[in-house]
Amino acid sequence: MFKHYLSIIWVRGLGALKADSEDTYLGTFWWVLEPLLLTAVFYLAFSTGLRGGDKGTSFVLFLMCGLFPFKWTASTINNSASAISNNKGILSQFYLPKWIFPTATNLTLTLRFFIVLPLLAFSVLLIGAPEDIHWLDIAPVVATQLILNLGLSYATAAVIPIIPDFSNIIPISITCLLFTGGIFFDIQERPENIQQILYLNPLTGIIECYRTSLLLGRETNLSALTYPFAFGLSLAAFGLITLKYFDRFYPRVM
């Protein structure tokens, strides 16, 4: 049975990815173009802003290391909100456990991120990689972010159909992740007490780790990943338990 569920996740996840690439003239090219445009906008806004000192190619890389992973998490949250209601048709015909649908969403968006990730690596190489860079250092960072995304995804997918009011909070939550995640500023330059608050954002530590390994060539500080990992794991547990508890209630409110 479980194997069958995995097959469903596989075909639906890949199907959504393929559908994503159809319907526009540029197709898959948008997966790369969109984060690049986002980086350009942030560069324009912040290279001369705030302290006015962040200019040049290193700031571009700095932004990319923040924005690319951010985009992955943000899309995951957005798409998970409607993961169950989008499959209303299927779910009113026969029983399927609901966790399948947010999981398929994660598969789609993770594969998409894996297409964007080489672009980040290529930019690092092009602009100037640190001498002692170890590409594999980002593996635990990506894995931690995947756990965090799964947690956010299950929790969002589980709660929104039951309490639709929360869908109003999603855009604000994503903006909050963006502004407090140290995506366009260096968190180390903030006062100590503010840093502590900013580190409550689980993305903050993750993005810092992307930067230490890709921009500074330092080994990933695994202890910095403990909090986002635990955060993701507990949200995933909460989400999965809620999905299970309301398993046969969702079809009533779709």
Next chain:
Amino acid sequence: MKELLLNFQNVGVAYRKRLSIFSSKQWVLRGLNFKLYRGETLGVIGRNGAGKSTLLKLFANIIEPDEGEIYRSPNTSSQLLALNLGFNRKLTGKENAIMALVTNGSSIREAKARIQEIMQFAELEHIASHPLKTYSAGQRARLGFSIAIQAKPDILLLDEILGVGDKNFKEKSKKLIKQKLNSEQTVILVSHSPKTINNLCSKAIWIENGNIRAAGCAKEVTTEYLKD
């Protein structure tokens, strides 16, 4: 004695009228008692708003009742035959078919092996690799039917007899459904039409205002329904 598949005991379903914690509950179905045995064809008749759709959801094991109990024979699958299989308009007919077949219970390998035969039956081979958004409504319905009819649940749920597509295909699809009805397949058929129920079902129940108004032999139930 035939195997008991479903046993409804005093089953009721209630919905909140509005999305508010102060909203009172409204009973859509209440006090339902009946049994379904393997191989039976049960007809469910009732007017609009009688609770038929909710009852179908209970049969399909999609929702749980708010009161009473439903016994289900272990490992019994039930499925509603429907044409809307959650198709993605951007994907091709073939891709949609594989996705729907796997979601419906096939393995990926099985789905790929059967795809040609299904497109052939749907008479859509020539446009199998076109995106679904280019299909006409009739073509989409034909694809939906051809996939849905592949499912082999223990209990097949039908919401009206589905005859889809143009005249030819309608005949073909109706014939296939009637074949299923006359086979060993356990079927629950929901319909407004006493004639359909009378022709195709052995037993029937009449649902009105969420209660069973009459139950028993299809002929008796439909005669009473017509008298009302």
